[in-house]
Amino acid sequence: MPPVENDPGREQIRSRIKELIDSSQVLVFSKSYCPFCVKVKELFKELNVKCNALELDLMENGTYYQDLLHEMTGQKTVPNVFINKKHIGGCDNTLKAHKDGVLQQLLGEGSEVYDYDLIVIGGGSGGLASSKEAAILGQKVMVLDYVAPTPKGTTWGLGGTCVNVGCIPKKLMHQTAMLGTAMQDARKFGWEFSEQVTHNWDTMKTAVNNYIGSLNWGYRVSLRDKNVNYVNSYAEFVEPHKIKATNKRGKEMFYTASKFILATGERPRYLGIPGDKEYCITSDDLFSLAYCPGKTLVIGASYVALECGGFLAGLGLDVTIMVRSILLRGFDQDMANRAGDHMETHGVKFIRKFVPVKIEELEAGTPGRLKVTAKSTESDEIIEGEYNTVLIAVGRDACTGNIGLDKAGVQVNPKNGKIPVNDEEQTNVPHIYAIGDILEGKWELTPVAIQAGKLLARRLFGGSSLKCDYVNVPTTVFTPMEYGSCGYAEEKAVEIYGQENLEVYHSLFWPLEFTVAGRDNNRCYAKIICNKLDNERVIGFHYLGPNAGEVTQGFGAAMKCGITKDQLENTIGIHPTCAEIFTTMEVTKNSGGDITQSGC
Amino acid sequence: MASRLLMRRVCSLSVRDFCRRPVTVSSSSSYSSSLTSSPAVQAFVTRSLLRPLFHTRSVSFNVQDQEDFTDRVVNSELPVLVDFHAQWCGPCKILGPRLEKAIAKQKGRVNMAKVDIDEHTDLAIEYGVSAVPTVIAMRGGDVIDQFVGIKDEDQLDSFAKRVSE
Structure with missing residues (x-):
């Protein structure tokens, strides 16, 4: 027709x-x-x-x-x-x-067409790694990053905690302190220089922050080079697939995406006592503090507390650490106490079993003078102390409370704000994933977030099935005497395998470099925990000594390969080093044998 | 990027043309009458007084924002060297004064704009800056030359000379 x-x-x-x-x-x-x-x-x-x-x-x-x-x-x-x-x-x-x-x-996707394949909330280690990987795999990606200023007004650039107010400045300031020790040692080795040695806080702070500035820029450039769209705005969900982005001028934009990765990280927790936010600082402020903090009280016994207290003391400052209960919760307590003891013998004062109840300003200034009132955790005893600076380091809270997760339907642990995920970093909402410090029961470490983010992007967009392995993660606490570990803490191993099924080898050692300098004999300590039921496989590695990060990294690789005590023994050591101690450990804890080193 | 740059040039050209007309008027009639004639004119006069292009004493200026960059760099009648620098960059602190010196020798034939990449990240990103110092030479809105890193005075002199020709 x-x-x-x-x-x-x-x-x-x-x-x-x-x-x-x-x-x-x-x-x-x-x-x-x-x-x-x-x-x-x-x-x-x-x-x-x-x-x-x-x-x-x-x-x-x-x-x-x-x-x-x-x-x-x-x-x-x-x-x-x-x-x-x-x-x-x-x-x-x-x-x-x-x-x-x-x-x-x-x-x-139904009739919906989204602006992006992936939106990543948070421009820290995990967020940057996942967004770049997704973009490499051809996805249209946006990253939103916004640093809310601290109560003191401190703020910083792109890259997250590690780069700006964590690992990087921490280790550089730890290095500053170690150079001080090196100078003392130097005289024993024949170096002669004038007695007057002083440290200039401002020079250190500027140098450290200049380096951080270059890192911030490097991250920004690499996002451009990988075609990731970066927006310096605060993101919050308004719908499961839609976020609102507010920039610092208050301008709001809306973006939609097929998938989301939450990588907002954590920020320091305050005490909730009078004067804490008004007069105290946290690690967020310390590394860019415009003045030398002077006599400092560190509140808390987290690794942040011990590291910061440690390097401040190493700069020659009067440092006191106020501890509610134990040092380095979650870490091997034997090791934690040894690290703490070393600090104490090097002039750091510890006030144990006290918690602050009130901070008052006696005099404003840079630094000013603060009065701290603290109460015993065991009695009604009240103590008071005067400090120039009070640094709070009692833990960190996940930044998950104000990003509209309720609107997206994402479940959050109401107790700690952490996000539970499955072994593929997926939240209860299938198209929303989470990585990094905000995960429930996972490591709070930059390299873990990077690895998880990268692998997640590859699974989502690259057809990969490889999942992040959260077992046998090596890490190091940069206390004045560094502590590196991989695998289980001794108490955790006992809890899982039972005392009778474990063999713990341990030894004190004296680094060659310390001998001529004549310091810290029988302070450094090495320990491995082996599973007797499994061929004495090494399930816990602990090292307290110089260059702990460098030492632990290699043993971490060995543990990934399932190294046993026997294989360690068959490994030839490098002489003279600290790490070689692990190839010659004979004394078990059970035997009660002597582990002190004496003579030549 | 090219199309975006072109767009910006076109947009701002029309703005400039609009602004120019009253200036012609002001030169033929009295200054005060043109000032009172319209708010647009007033705005322009104030702006041009604040941003003297041809009678500047200093050979360089700090770029204030994207619009300022379009105004004084992209739409500049003279060639402009743009010094992308950062507070945290040591070599930038050495290059900056050297570059100013080289520009001064060109006696007004070339201008110099300074862009802090942390304050004006979008500009730096748009112009492909990866490391600092990066210096780009612009004429008529086009990038005609560029270099990254530090240069000695002779090299800067010949660079500035080449651009001004």
């Missing part, structure tokens, strides 16, 4: 077609006898997708439909397929779209 130009029914059919296209997820204009149409309809049946099929040969005005479709789509033949209002084409096009994954995408 030839098309009739002026048929009044024509426009009616046109609008009927439009209506069908708009209202169907999948619409197939078909002919009942056409084998290609059958093929396409079967495909959708296979995909378990409801397919609205119009058999034009069975309809009275089917030819009009076909003619109008030709006009509308340029396609004369059937099947003529539409998915979510989008014209796909005939049988070949549909099958090809299926093969390329385009079809699934069109179907899966």
Whole structure:
């Protein structure tokens, strides 16, 4: 039947077609006898997708439909397929779209078309790693990063805690302190220089922060080079697939994405006592403090507390650490106490079993003078002390409270704000993932976040199935005497395997470098925990001594390979080093044998 | 990027043309009358007084924002050397004064703009700055030359000379 130009029914059919296209997820204009149409309809049946099929040969005005479709789509033949209002084409096009994954995408996302394939909230180690990896894999990626100023007004650039107010400045300031020790040692080795040695806080602070500035810039450039869209705004969910981004001028923008990664990290916790936010600082402020902190009270016994207290003392400052209960909770307590004892013998004062109740300002200044009132945890005893600076380091809180997770339906542990995820870093909302310090029960370490982020991106967009392995993660606490560990703490190993199934080898040692300098004999300590039920496999590695990070890294690799005590013994040591101690450990803790080193 | 740059040039050209008309008026009639004639004119006069292009004593200026960059660099009638620098960059502190000296020798044939990459990150990102110091030479809105890192005075002299020609 030839098309009739002026048929009044024509426009009616046109609008009927439009209506069908708009209202169907999948619409197939078909002919009942056409084998290609059958093929396409079967495909959708296979995909378990409801397919609205119009058999034009069975309809009275089917030819009009076909003619109008030709006009509308340029396609004369059937099947003529539409998915979510989008014209796909005939049988070949549909099958090809299926093969390329385009079809699934069109179907899966419903009628929604998102601005981005992935939005990452947080520009720290984990966020940057995952976003860059996703972009390398061809995804359209946005990263949002916003640093809320501390109560003291401190703020910083791109890169997250580690780069700006964590690992990097911490280790550089630890190095500053170690250079002080080296200078003392130097005299014993024959170096002669004037007695007067002073340290200039401002020089150190500027140098450290200049280096950080260059890192911030490097991160920014690498995002540009990898085509990741970076936005310096605060992100919060308004819908499961939509966020609101507010910049520092208060301008709001909205973005949508198919998938999200939460990588917001943590910030220091305050005490919730009078004067804490007004007068105290945290590690967020310390590294860029405009003045030397002077006589300092560190509150807390976290690794942040011990590291900061340690290097401040190493700069020659009067440092006191106020501890509520134990040092380095979660770490091997034997090791933690040894690290603490070393600090104490080097002039750091510890006030144990006290908690602060009030901080008052006696005198403003840079630094000023503060009065700290503290109460015993065991009695009613109250003590007071005067300090120039009070540094709070009692732990960190996950930044998950104000990012609209309720709007997205993401479950959060109400006790600590942490996000529970499965072994693929997926939250309870399937399209939202989380990595880094905000994860429940996972390590709070930069390299872990980087690894998890990278692998997550590869699984999401690269067809990989490799998951992040959170077991046998090596780490180091940069106390004045550094402490490196990998695997289980002794108490944890006992809890899991039972005392009787473990053999613990240990030894004190005296680094060669310390001998001539005449310091810290029988202070350094090495310990390995072996599982007797499994060929004396090493399940815990602990090292208190110089260069702990460098030493522990290699043994971490060995433990990943499942090293046993026997294999350690068969390893040739490098002489003279500290790490060689692990190849010659004979004394077990059970034996009670002497481990002190004496003589030559 | 090219199209964005072109767009900006076109946009700001029209703004400039609009602003120019009253200036012609002001030169033919009295200054005060043109000042009172319209707020747009007033705005322009104030702006041009604040940002003297041709009678500056200092050979360099700090870029204030994106718009300022378009105004004084992209749309500059003279070639402009743009010194992308950072507070935390040691070599930048050496290069800056050297570059100013080299520019001064060109006696007004070339201008110098300083861009702090942390304050104006978008500009630096847009112009492909990866390391600092980066110096780009612009003429008529086009990047005609550039270098990264420190250079000695002779090298800077010949660079400035080449750009000013």
